[in-house]
Amino acid sequence: GAVVSQHPSWVICKSGTSVKIECRSLDFQATTMFWYRQFPKQSLMLMATSNEGSKATYEQGVEKDKFLINHASLTLSTLTVTSAHPEDSSFYICSAREAGTSNYGYTFGSGTRLTVV
Amino acid sequence: GNSVTQMEGPVTLSEEAFLTINCTYTATGYPSLFWYVQYPGEGLQLLLKATKADDKGSNKGFEATYRKETTSFHLEKGSVQVSDSAVYFCALSDGTGGFKTIFGAGTRLFVKA
Numbered sequence: 001g002a003v004v005s006q007h008p009s010w011v012i013c014k015s016g017t018s019v020k021i022e023c024r025s026l027d028f029q030a031t032t033m034f035w036y037r038q039f040p041k042q043s044l045m046l047m048a049t050s051n052e053g054s055k056a057t058y059e060q061g062v063e064k065d066k067f068l069i070n071h072a073s074l075t076l077s078t079l080t081v082t083s084a085h086p087e088d089s090s091f092y093i094c095s096a097r098e099a100g101t102s103n104y105g106y107t108f109g110s111g112t113r114l115t116v117v
Numbered sequence: 118g119n120s121v122t123q124m125e126g127p128v129t130l131s132e133e134a135f136l137t138i139n140c141t142y143t144a145t146g147y148p149s150l151f152w153y154v155q156y157p158g159e160g161l162q163l164l165l166k167a168t169k170a171d172d173k174g175s176n177k178g179f180e181a182t183y184r185k186e187t188t189s190f191h192l193e194k195g196s197v198q199v200s201d202s203a204v205y206f207c208a209l210s211d212g213t214g215g216f217k218t219i220f221g222a223g224t225r226l227f228v229k230a
Contacts, residue, residue, distance in 0.1 A: 006160070032216060034217070034218070041225070042222070042223070043206065043220045043221065043222045043223050044161075044206070044220045046217060046218075049217065093160050093161065095161075095218070097216055106163075106210075106218065107163075108153075108160045108161040108162070108163075109160050110159055110160040111158075111159065111160040113158075
């Protein structure tokens, strides 16, 4: 079945540095990828939708200059948390929608736990 | 807008007990409905889905029926196991808004041996 690889699975960084998280579709082409943030014991909050070759669409309240999303190919999207601060510590999860499909459930990555110290 | 409401947890059951996790939705169109499961420290896995009214999704002993008249998609399992302990998310997705998936708040299930 479809597999989405997310890397790294966890990262600890110093306040003020930037962190890049990768999301790759391994055996399918993903026209659309979604980035979510999950706080402890809470649901997933959609941060942005990225379409290959175009600018990401950010949800209300998400700072686009802080959370940079690039979707340069049909198999790779990246989320860069710029100038990270402790309040950015969270679990980030991506999901991918396969090209040519509609709404039949997307494949999720295994998530990245970011801790900013 | 679209939304999903599911029962609050945590739900604690003994092994082999019957499980029901309620889920209701609000949608303007005809969404597809999903249940996802999240094990500790992991991402989400699609558990089951239903794409139209009266469809029943099933997987690993879990099942849920798409009820349009009651706008519900309750998750059930006849006999839970300790390994079913996880967080369960009800979700919907439709063709509007760029195929976004809207998640419920999640229900944590603990199964005791």
